[in-house]
Amino acid sequence: MKNWAGNITFNGENIVAPTSLSHAQELIAGATKVRALGSRHSFTRISDAPTIIDTRQLPEFLEFSADRTSVRVNASMTYGRLAELISPLGLALTNFASLPHISIAGAIATGTHGSGDANKNLASAVSSLQMVTGTGELVDFSRGDEAFGGAVVSLGALGLVTSVSIDVVPAFQVTQTVYNDLPIRSMIENFDAVFAAGYSVSAFTRWRDIEQLWVKSRIDEPMPGASAAVLEALAKATDKQHPLRELDPEACTDQLGVPGAAVDRLPHFKLDFTPSAGDEIQSEFFVDRRYAAEAIEALAAIEGKIKDAMMVSELRTVAGDTQWMSPHTGRDSMAMHFTWVPDQAAADAAAQDVANALTGLDARAHWGKVFDPSQFDMSSYVDRPRFLQLVESLDPNRTFTNEWFEEYVG
Numbered sequence: 001m002k003n004w005a006g007n008i009t010f011n012g013e014n015i016v017a018p019t020s021l022s023h024a025q026e027l028i029a030g031a032t033k034v035r036a037l038g039s040r041h042s043f044t045r046i047s048d049a050p051t052i053i054d055t056r057q058l059p060e061f062l063e064f065s066a067d068r069t070s071v072r073v074n075a076s077m078t079y080g081r082l083a084e085l086i087s088p089l090g091l092a093l094t095n096f097a098s099l100p101h102i103s104i105a106g107a108i109a110t111g112t113h114g115s116g117d118a119n120k121n122l123a124s125a126v127s128s129l130q131m132v133t134g135t136g137e138l139v140d141f142s143r144g145d146e147a148f149g150g151a152v153v154s155l156g157a158l159g160l161v162t163s164v165s166i167d168v169v170p171a172f173q174v175t176q177t178v179y180n181d182l183p184i185r186s187m188i189e190n191f192d193a194v195f196a197a198g199y200s201v202s203a204f205t206r207w208r209d210i211e212q213l214w215v216k217s218r219i220d221e222p223m224p225g226a227s228a229a230v231l232e233a234l235a236k237a238t239d240k241q242h243p244l245r246e247l248d249p250e251a252c253t254d255q256l257g258v259p260g261a262a263v264d265r266l267p268h269f270k271l272d273f274t275p276s277a278g279d280e281i282q283s284e285f286f287v288d289r290r291y292a293a294e295a296i297e298a299l300a301a302i303e304g305k306i307k308d309a310m311m312v313s314e315l316r317t318v319a320g321d322t323q324w325m326s327p328h329t330g331r332d333s334m335a336m337h338f339t340w341v342p343d344q345a346a347a348d349a350a351a352q353d354v355a356n357a358l359t360g361l362d363a364r365a366h367w368g369k370v371f372d373p374s375q376f377d378m379s380s381y382v383d384r385p386r387f388l389q390l391v392e393s394l395d396p397n398r399t400f401t402n403e404w405f406e407e408y409v410g
């Protein structure tokens, strides 16, 4: 079995797909080394182990809290499916990754995020979860529990997450408008105004200028004056665009300022469009947004070095959170995403070049994407020792610890 991108063939010899909770408990209790597999959208061996639990056959369920501010679902559900189930009831999720096809459990395990100055990563919307530990026992965690900060962005190392409660809000409408050709100098000088222009903003670049600015605005929120002034100087796209301008935008969510449901505008790609199975590899790095200017300048300076490996890059903002292993823990962040050509050696080398360029800016890396762990200082995660203690106490036999975890987390 391969991951979505096809750059990883899992070594796991025993790939099992439980069909019930008790079946999953039985399989885990009888195994020595196990990992759960979500929708396979990570780019590394993070999900690999001798026994891999493919969670996609576990039964679907959906239960609302009495006040309808939270919904409890099977953890293997995708964000797109969840949105599809709650939209007809007038409810919405607060944010999405670029793709709605990603499983909830897999996304929260790595701190997957969307964009938005006030939007935390997707794990932050989780209020409780249940997991099966290495001995097959069920354990529950809720917001407010002492260990909750370590339980959601778990890197798959604590157990098999089976159910998740997620915050939901009344449905809201969003428009998506694309602006072209923002000079990189202007991006640096107007960083706050640019990212305040919408509820969720993405800037696509190949590090010469910002080729496309995707502004996703709630129709009930006005644009701040400083943001409007920056955008007025730019050309508003009159045709739909793909992040790579030369590609067909059919798969992209609707643009041109037409209002639509959050699920149909916040992800870049449409739910009902099956994305091609991976002709790319990705890396992503995060700095405290205080260092946004330095980071952008550093990356623009190595444009010539990484351009052959790079298809496109994307800047987003993510609000800080309190999850121990979240790449956004303790700081409002700027995310720098890279889509690389499907050449592992080229992607690895370019990811190293980027990490080198970010030296001194206390960068962190996306857990689900390609990076060289020797280039990152784990002391940036101040709660990592607590997390390792949690791993030890929940999983003393290290059933859920795999080679990736030993190498990348310790």
Ligand SMILES: Cc1cc2nc3c(=O)[nH]c(=O)nc-3n(C[C@H](O)[C@H](O)[C@H](O)COP(=O)(O)OP(=O)(O)OC[C@H]3O[C@@H](n4cnc5c(N)ncnc54)[C@H](O)[C@@H]3O)c2cc1C
Pocket: 004, 005, 035, 036, 037, 038, 039, 040, 041, 042, 043, 046, 047, 055, 075, 076, 096, 097, 098, 099, 102, 103, 104, 105, 106, 107, 108, 109, 110, 111, 112, 113, 114, 155, 156, 157, 159, 160, 161, 162, 366, 368, 369
């Ligand atoms: C096209 C594309 C677009 C992307 N866009 C974004 C984006 O916008 N923002 C972003 O931050 N990332 C993005 N990613 C990265 C992606 O969100 C992460 O890699 C995410 O972790 C993938 O989730 P998954 O369900 O595929 O999990 P997998 O890749 O299958 O697994 C990831 C981790 O979750 C664990 N896991 C999965 N299910 C369970 C479970 N039930 N219990 C316990 N652990 C579990 C696995 O063991 C593993 O450790 C993108 C990836 C792709 C391919």
